[in-house]
Amino acid sequence: VRRATARHADLTLTELATAARSGDAVAWDQLARRVQNVAWKVINSYRLEQADAEDAFAAAMFRLADNFDRIRDPERIPGWLATTARNEVMSIFRTQKRVELTDDPVGTVIDGTDLDRQLLLDELQRAVRSSLRKLSKTCQQLLRLLTADPPMPYEQIGEFLEMPHGTIGPTRARCLEALRKQPALQRYLKSGP
Amino acid sequence: MTDDQRPIDDDDFLIAVLASTLDVVEPLRDDFADAVRSAAFSSRNLDSKLLAVIADSLAGAGMRSEHDERLLTFGDDDDEIEISLAVGVTGSITGVVTPVPAGVVALETPEGSIAIEIDDLGRFTTSTAARVFRIVLTEPGRRTDATEWISR
Numbered sequence: 001v002r003r004a005t006a007r008h009a010d011l012t013l014t015e016l017a018t019a020a021r022s023g024d025a026v027a028w029d030q031l032a033r034r035v036q037n038v039a040w041k042v043i044n045s046y047r048l049e050q051a052d053a054e055d056a057f058a059a060a061m062f063r064l065a066d067n068f069d070r071i072r073d074p075e076r077i078p079g080w081l082a083t084t085a086r087n088e089v090m091s092i093f094r095t096q097k098r099v100e101l102t103d104d105p106v107g108t109v110i111d112g113t114d115l116d117r118q119l120l121l122d123e124l125q126r127a128v129r130s131s132l133r134k135l136s137k138t139c140q141q142l143l144r145l146l147t148a149d150p151p152m153p154y155e156q157i158g159e160f161l162e163m164p165h166g167t168i169g170p171t172r173a174r175c176l177e178a179l180r181k182q183p184a185l186q187r188y189l190k191s192g193p
Numbered sequence: 194m195t196d197d198q199r200p201i202d203d204d205d206f207l208i209a210v211l212a213s214t215l216d217v218v219e220p221l222r223d224d225f226a227d228a229v230r231s232a233a234f235s236s237r238n239l240d241s242k243l244l245a246v247i248a249d250s251l252a253g254a255g256m257r258s259e260h261d262e263r264l265l266t267f268g269d270d271d272d273e274i275e276i277s278l279a280v281g282v283t284g285s286i287t288g289v290v291t292p293v294p295a296g297v298v299a300l301e302t303p304e305g306s307i308a309i310e311i312d313d314l315g316r317f318t319t320s321t322a323a324r325v326f327r328i329v330l331t332e333p334g335r336r337t338d339a340t341e342w343i344s345r
Contacts, residue, residue, distance in 0.1 A: 032230040040221040055324035058229045065233035091344040128214040147212035
């Protein structure tokens with residue numbers, strides 16, 4: 001399998017999709033691996049509990065398995081998956097809203113923060129995360145997508161966030177500046193490395 | 194601003210800090226992602242026909258109230274088969290398959306598949322705790338039909 005994976009590593013999404021369509025499980029795995037981070041980054045830009053985030057991820061990946069061979073240009077799968085993942089999050093929010101209004105008067109805790117884990121976090125990481133969450137929705141989504149590995153093409157990020165392609169660079173700079181200005185990070189900045 | 198504060202002023206460096214932070218605080222667990230990819234591909238039946246949504250009461254709707262059911266109809270291109278579902282917010286599923294299928298009807302979730310009993314009019318009632326599921330019809334000697342994945 002390792003040899004097969006190495007052989008698949010150089011293939012484009014289009015080539016992987018073609019191979020996966022005819023039942024090549026290794027090609028599918030490589031394709032899905034390459035785009036899964038985009039789904040995860042989109043999902044985590046919303047405040048969901050870990051279990052809900054994983055549900056949304058699974059749902060998006062199952063839809064990808066059903067639909068990857070229907071996407072006309074497989075190179076655009078990252079954008080397709082980003083939109084699909086967002087739809088899954090919206091579907092979860094719809095049912096959570098219902099829970100908030102009925103069964104649970106204090107509201108569902110919609111926060112991915114796990115207290116035990118939080119205690120173990122490095123101070124800088126906590127500062128970065130809490131600062132990120134104070135930014136605008138657009139900044140949060142853009143910065144998260146920019147950390148996807150492998151990177152999502154700028155063109156598809158632009159389409160997903162409904163931003164003209166040419167504005168992504170300047171927006172990235174503006175969002176990073178806003179992140180730097182957050183008090184939690186300023187403190188870190190001032191203490192110096 | 195002194196020189197020892199430069200790194201965080203560098204955009205690429207800050208993105209890298211952000212990436213490594215998110216990998217730690219919001220990790221996509223490898224074993225979970227591996228299992229999802231594998232199950233998703235296994236669920237893909239190359240011989241099956243995908244039944245697409247024909248009607249969805251949720252389309253264009255806002256929030257559902259506690260008593261609302263989501264009404265869905267799935268069908269194929271040839272109008273050979275139709276599945277109608279009423280999905281409750283708690284995961285209850287009431288459905289009818291037209292025409293009455295001769296084979297097995299199953300409820301499939303990412304965790305697996307369970308057979309559903311249907312009556313002689315093609316009706317069934319079941320429930321699921323899974324966030325996402327689909328209905329699969331298997332008839333011997335005929336293609337398999339599967340609805341799109343449904344998020345309740």
